[in-house]
Amino acid sequence: MQNTTSPSELMQLQPTILRFTQMLSAVLKIDAEVVDADLVRIAGTGPYSKFFGKKLNTSSRIFRYIIETNEEKVVVKSRTDPLCEGCNNKSSCREMAFLGVPIMIEERCLGVISLVAFTEDSRERIKDNVQLFSDYVKHIAQIVVSKVVERNSKNKGLDEVFTHLIENMDQGVLVLDENNRVKYGNQPALNNLNIKQDALYDHEIKIRSLSLHNNEIKSHQQHIISQGEWQKLIVGQFYNTQGQQLFLMAYHQPNSDFTIQDHGSLLSTVIGESAKMRQLKKMITRVASSPSSVLINGESGTGKEVIANAVHNLSDRSQSPFIAINCAAIPEALLESELFGYVKGAFTGASNKGKNGLIQAANKGTLFLDEIGDMPMTLQAKLLRVLEERKVMPIGSNDAVPVDIRIISATNHNFQEMIATNKFREDLYYRLNVIPFQLPPLREREGDIALLTNYFLEYHTQKIGVAYPGISAEAMRRLNVYHWPGNVRELSNLVEYLVNIVPEGDQIDIDLLPPHFEQSSEISSPEAAYNDDYSMSLEDMEKNRIEEAIHRLGNRKMVAEELGIGIATLYRKIKKYELNSHRAS
Structure with missing residues (x-):
């Protein structure tokens, strides 16, 4: 019997055993626990991740059985197992399944390593993988034995059994020392990195999380693995351990070599490396410091506000307000007071303190007018006066207020048609269109869909708090x-939907895509899908898009959000194109 007045052989190696226990639990996705021959807890995860060094104070029949018989024990249905008979904690026991392996050295049992299921899913995992899990646990037991044998000598390399365990894992694994030099990388890791062993070992590499929350969320995240000028985007989990670091790669890696976006760059939110997007980024950096007005033209949903933000962030006004207003989303009766403000008593219902408008709020900064084409003609005249005089006249006031603002506006309308039909002032158009930006539709951005999908997967998984799929x-x-x-x-929106419904541990596959993506698979290229559209008028194209969105979404608020227009504008267009017969809530 062991001397209980001094730490057991396992307790003397407690930090190392805890590290292996945590790794075992992470790989198998099952909670694990290690006790010594005196039933003192050495290490554990989940509910057993505390009270190390304390003797188990509950019935420990299964542990005692393993220690006394020196045999492995598997229980796939607790409470009905003969060993559970007579247990004082049987009615309150949370353990649904158990797999325990003795830690043997010279025919002497030092303790037990066990896997414990607390959910039905975990119980099924143990039941369906008894032999595989048993082999993993036995490997860890052998590692612990080797550490006991060698604890008085300095181990300069990885344990042979530990290396063998990693070699036989399907996941990519990198082991680094405290100086970020790779001590070991298995073949799946080399395959994911697309490099050879001699290019990896004994070279300093960096692993940096791209997560918005860094390592606060303990799940698969995107990381940049870099070595000099070479870098690679890898999804995995990064662990700091005593003296070395362990990086477990996810089974499913991005299927393309993405251009890694620098999150520290002021242009980092402008995702895209297609020729048109590269040209647009150059244009943004070239004109950002100018005070001249910018007009961004592009279809609904192309990201016009993202471009406006990028221009502001790169300008000398970046420390001043960026004020955005959607001219199509605010009722015409309120738009004037929102933009220009009003003085006390200007109209019935006005605040007795008056109110500064958004133009004044943007003083020294940038005012972004989205959907400027939906601005009423009367307000267009007032806005033109602001641009010419650099003064704003609040409603009910006789005194103009000086303002220093830069106007960035955006639209999906054809201004030439609107000017020709007297729906937009030509003089205001030329004031706004000093620097024109043409934002390409997604179908014309070759290669950017993969980049954007990768970006939105990262963004939505972090926002929701789930693992990267x-x-x-x-x-x-x-x-x-x-x-x-x-x-x-x-x-x-699609990626957010997919992130919500994909089962944990799975990757997004075609069976999760909405039905209309099955039809798209028959199209050989994006251009082929649009041959007919190019022969349509702009109004026909707009009608078709609204009609398709109503059929697909069935909810007019969702349709308006997807198309990037206000709900009032959507109702006007439904009436214009006589789409009232289509059902939508």
């Missing part, structure tokens, strides 16, 4: 050939 090559192919009438906004 990855996406199959076939699912990505279908996204690439789809025509994206809702553009980037539609892609973001």
Whole structure:
């Protein structure tokens, strides 16, 4: 019997055993526990991740059985097992399944390593993988034995059994020392990194999380693995351990070599490396410091406000307000007071303190007028006066207030048609269109769908707080050939939907995509899908997109959000195109 007045051989190695226990639990996704021959808890995860060094104070029949018989024990249905008979804690026991392996050295049992299921899903995992899990646990037991034998000598390399365990894992694994030099990488890791062993070992590499929350969420996240000028985007979990670091790669990795976005860059939110997007980024950096007005033209959902923000952030006004207003989303009766403000008693219902308008709120900064084409003609005249005089006249006031603002506006309308039909002032158009930006639709941004999908997967998994799922090559192919009438906004909404429904541990595959993506798989290229559209008028194209969105979503508020227009504007267009017969709530 062991001397209970001094730490057991296992307790003397407690930090090392705790590290292996945590790794075992992470790999098998089952909670684990280690006790010594005196039933003192050495290490554990989940409910057993505390009270180390304390003797178990509950009935420990299964542990005692393993220690006394020196035999492995598996219980796949607790409470009905003979060993559970007579247990004082049987009625309150949370353990649903158990797999325990003795730690043997020279025919002497030092303790027990066990896997414990607390949920029905975990119980089924143990039941369906008894032999595999048993082999893993035995490997860890052998590692612990070797550490006991060698604890008085300095171990300069990885344990042979530990290395063998990693070699036989399907997941990619990198082990680094405290100086970020790779001590070991298994073949799946080399395959994911697309490098050879001699390019990896004894070279300093960096693993940096791209997560918005860094390592606060303990699940698969995107990381940049870099070595000099070379870098690679890898999904995995990063662990700091005593003296070395362990990086477990996810089974599902991005299927393309993405251009890694620098989150520290002021242009980092402008995702895209297609020729048109590269040209647009150059234009943004070239004109950002100018005080001249910018007009962004593009289809609904292409990300016009993202571009406006980028221009502001790169300008000398970046420390001043960026004020955005959607001219189509605010009723005409309120738009004037929102923009220009009012003085006390200006109209019935006005605040007795008056109110500064958004133009004044943007003083020294940038005012972004989204859907400027929906601004009423009367307000267009007042806005023109502000641009010419650099003064704003609140409603009910006789005194103009000086303002220093830069106007960035955006639209999906054809201004030439609107000017020709007296729906937009030509003089205001030329004031706004000093620097024109043409934002391409998603279907014309070759290669950017994969980049954006990767970005939105990262963004939505972090926002929701779930593990990064990855996406199959076939699912990505279908996204690439789809025509994206809702553009980037539609892609973001789709990815958020997929992140919510994909089972944990699985990757996004074609069976999770909405039904209309099956039709898109028959299209050989995005251009082929649009041959007919190019022969249509702009109004026909707009009608078709609204009609398709109503059929697909069935909710007019969701349709308006996807198309990037106000609900009032949507109702006007439904009436204009006589789409009232289509059912939508």
